[in-house]
Amino acid sequence: MSETIAAVDSHPMNGGDGTYSYTKNSYYQKAATKAAKTRVDDVIAEKLDTKVILSSTSGNTLRIADLGCSIGPNTFMAMQNIIDAVKRKYLQSEGLASRMPEFQVLFNDHSSNDFNTLFTSLPPDRQYFAAGVPGSFYDRLFPESSLHFVHSSYALQWLSKVPEELLDKNSRAWNKGRVHYTSAPDEVTEAYATQFSKDMTTFLDARSKELVVGGLMVLIMPCLPEGIPHSRIPAGVLFDYLGSSLMDMVKDGLISEDQVDSFNLPVYTASAKEMTKLVDKNGCFSIERMDSTNPSSKIGGPVNSQACTMHLRAGMEGIISKHFGSDIIDELFNRFQKKADEFSYLLESSIKEGSQLFVVLKRK
């Protein structure tokens, strides 16, 4: 169960609770969590089969896993929402109120995630048993048929690794002068898509073993809306800013071109079609929802370039420092922010409609 762990790259969000921490700079994820609440409530009310849950578990425990939970506080909010919705369902169903299960929440992220911060900030009034599960979700993490509800929000866009061809000078997918597939040749985008497909196949295979029959999985992730090029979605625009900020630093002699050529973000935005195909190929899940939605109710309007910068920094500082060293970080994000100011119209006009994929799968 652990032999493939070493092959998976990990890029933890910034730990602790300082200025650039994920804790203080994850408001997009927070907005997404809030926006997802109503949808998750509906899913539980309509799709959760309490009979299946009750019969398939010993000790009347309902186990919920959050995959790629990072360090809070969003994960606490998301888990509480799920528990509240399940409790409502039990209280409103005849004969079930007296059989309210105990809840266990399994918080998962890479072993390099700051679990110390996660554990010390667990809500003191929580009505569930908490556990942390370290490891990549592109591997088995839990015993067979031990989970009843799986949740993952804004984690599955992270690939297990950068596709190897991007680093091969002899490949047509060599990604020279860029850090992502936005504005890259088709071969680069295809290499990313292939890696996503492999990773999602592994992910679904592992979860199909871990979820009880009838168990639900809610996946919230960035989405490429139908017919829109990658360069027109917010992530694409931001990664373009990042790539060109790095290339500006090459021009100024602060880093080498080789360093940029050999750096690629292991992040991919899939479309609803791609996901549907991969779930069908796996065969163990029925698709209960596959909606291309809006990430929050507050889309449109002016973009705060400083907030954008902090947001990207909290998520990407780790992986960038690992490759370029931490000395360049302040300079890089200063340049990034100037670019975000200068070209804010690109971000403002990017396609946010349908840029979130809300997937609900049921284990057959």
Next chain:
Amino acid sequence: MSETIAAVDSHPMNGGDGTYSYTKNSYYQKAATKAAKTRVDDVIAEKLDTKVILSSTSGNTLRIADLGCSIGPNTFMAMQNIIDAVKRKYLQSEGLASRMPEFQVLFNDHSSNDFNTLFTSLPPDRQYFAAGVPGSFYDRLFPESSLHFVHSSYALQWLSKVPEELLDKNSRAWNKGRVHYTSAPDEVTEAYATQFSKDMTTFLDARSKELVVGGLMVLIMPCLPEGIPHSRIPAGVLFDYLGSSLMDMVKDGLISEDQVDSFNLPVYTASAKEMTKLVDKNGCFSIERMDSTNPSSKIGGPVNSQACTMHLRAGMEGIISKHFGSDIIDELFNRFQKKADEFSYLLESSIKEGSQLFVVLKRK
């Protein structure tokens, strides 16, 4: 389930892997783990009822919890021993080899424990699913009937808190000029014993809910041998050195007497009789073993005072720093080591025979 968490003091072992870390200074615990291996092997071979385990769990998962695991490496060794012994039992039993369970190990310690170190040092070739469970074991930690095997080594001597009377100037149990009950009036020792009794009652009550019927619990802890005073056991001698080192620092004006008076170590060494009484009172467990044994095969012989000092520092630096500030630590342990050198005969002649309690309980 969490309302009492805040009332439990936590005193994590020194984290990381530096000179004074628990990782590098837990060889006594390591020796104890090694010495306990054969005993644990026997317990699993003789007492583990695989039929009960198999029928009481869904998904054929065997769940093992290590309570007060600290940060490794001892916990990894202890857990591997248990799994190896269970596997042997399955392989040697007719009709069971093909029904080998999956294993999940739940590593528990206070939420202030360094779980980051624990998680990043998990054995890469482990054949079990790992999870960390933050919280005091004097509280519920796991869902009902979810555990099959509970292990705890050298953790239950830690009380949930210092008995309040020790800090009350008007009480006969006011512990003036000492940091422990060694060489203290009876009232002080009684206050400690009462606190231990309360804590163990809570502990057994929580575990009786969490263990499946037929599940086993192995508790390894310091033991006061029959008829021996607390001042003659190794822990008693060491805490006496510590108390008098602190009082020397009072005389030299480095700390105040009030500071020493208001500091007490929340640690207690119980006798087999006390434990037996508390288990009987709980009523949910049968006592399969209650042996007063030797902590390791290497007892007797000269005592290395430096090793003793490092050992005590790795375990106690946290709690001492919290009360006195970290500035006094180097000075204190220098003085402690001199005292350990000077009075090494006391430690050498202390009673090590029967100073470990090996308890095996089965959930009725």
